Amino acid sequence: MDIARRSLLAMAAFAGGAAMSTRTSAQSAVAPADPTETLRLWPGRAPGGEGVSVTGVVTERSTDPAFHDRFAQYTTDPLMTVFRPERPNGSALLLIPGGGYRWSVVDKEGFDVARVFAASGTTCFVLRYRLPGDGWAAGADAPLQDPQRAIRLIRSRSAEFDLDPKRIAILGASAGGHLAGLASARTDAVYADIDAADHASFRPDLSILMYPVATMADPFVHAGSRDYLLGSSPSPERIAAYSLERMAWRGAAPVFLVHAIDDASVPVENSLQLLSTLKAHQVRAEAHLFQEGGHGFGVRLIQGRPAEAWPDLVRTWAKRLDFAL
Template sequence: MTMASTDRRSLLAASLALSAGAIVTHSAAGAQATAPGSDLPVPTPDPAEVIELWPGGVPGAPDPLPAEKITQRSTDPALSDRYVERTATPRMVVFRPQQPNGAAVLLTPGGGYSRVVIDKEGYELARWMNARGFTAFVLFYRLPGDGWQNRADAPLADAQRAIRLIRHRAAEYGVDPERVGAMGFSAGGHLCADLSTRFAHPAYQPIDAADRLSARPSAAAPIYPVISMDPAIAHAGSRDLLLGPNPSPELEAAHSPDRVVLADAPPFFLLHAEDDNVVPVANTLRLREALKTAGVRVETHLFEVGGHGFGLRGTTGKPVEIWPELWRAWARTTPLG
């Protein structure tokens, strides 16, 4: 590692610091509140370990590069809620557990493909994963409306490259390369599903030895995900930013994971609230049907109440608060163990 790359990673870290398958439906009956803070990991300083995905330059970069910006939405100093816009340096922030269990999870937060949420669907989940032995990698992926060439494949290329880099450096992190999963939320759930159905698609030109490795996750968990690019049920903002104006039917189909499922897709864990008024639950149902048709393992949980974007912090007192433990129990039946 050169001194220049070390300094650059330190600056990136500092910038973040500043700113199978029956459906299980859960009703609101019997909801119980948890003790304050019982489900959220204790906040700790942001990790300083950052892995840049493209050390030789980001493919298809616009000139000039987007001007990256981090915004803090929270007014509570004890509860951070940041997001980043105009990702200029695609990267992973690494969360290492004290007692690694040998498995890793790539986390792709949401943000409607206009931003990447940092805390609620990224760092909080990473710390939750760490407490259970998983090494977590939070992905800051390119946003397709920022001028990148081949805009629809830019986030997918970052996710593919991220999985390959985790496998390439598995020994460094105490990770089994056959135990690398993916979890994503909302638009990040679309990216997780896109990755998990199109892992073999050549989204970028190989650049080094890592790119000889598979980009197929060992298990996938799109949570309240954007899935279909069908205007009838698509999240309009995500669709417009990902595909651009007047997309062809072929492009729309290629980036609708429910339309490109193959039998070699990894096992899936799907979760959605039926009262989600941002991303219709029909997105998850379409993906479930496609996975079942292809013979892919899938476990599906639908909750009557939960809304959209709940992550960990928005679940207290609702049946949906059990979702992380449902995922953990399911993960034990997959290569994640």
């Protein structure tokens, strides 16, 4: 009995120690360090800022030291955070996180996703862009000025980053997917050239749109994104002008769409309607619809579920297009 009792006590102590070790390990986990390399988009003030008086702020929502969940508001000096891979494969990826045009998230669809693609050799640039409600002269086109300028900067400095200037991809999520879609579809520059970098093309060579806010029209619009981009009562003409599925995509780069069917924030019809438009305009496109995943899953929120495969699906698709990601 004594031996049995001692054995049970020892087992309990071991189990308690293992649990303590697990808790200690979880508690000691810290979020990976941010890259220190950033690129300002504009040599001076961003265009059209004469009436802008806001002050930029970045807010942390996470209470878990293992990961960040930040969002940026009132950005006046847009920038790119650079993730340089150990072995560059010659491709670049500009990431545009979501935020409903109210703010721009930093980690979930930015830094977290950039680390995944940088690990396979892609040089990643996470964009912190301006928002339409902050008083910029260009209004709804102010956010688009930033990815157009960003792609031109990346392309004009491709030698510096060991990049092929013909292999610059864009990845946008949610409202960032709408902005990436505008950057992919529109052929008009929305700001005046300011230096030699603006002689380069601003259109991407590949587009990845994750659960994109594609339409500005009812019944499938994400109303918050429309309100912050176009105001509370936009005209039918303005709605049409900013709805991706109503744009002339012919001649655009290939597009990859990712969406969850159970997305309750941005209905999957946003991607389905856009896919029909891409097909009609003979744009090479591929779409992956997952039964579950909700909205805004990025890479961290879908671990262990089928949608976790989306980065590998993107890489396989891009490889068929002779584009390493």
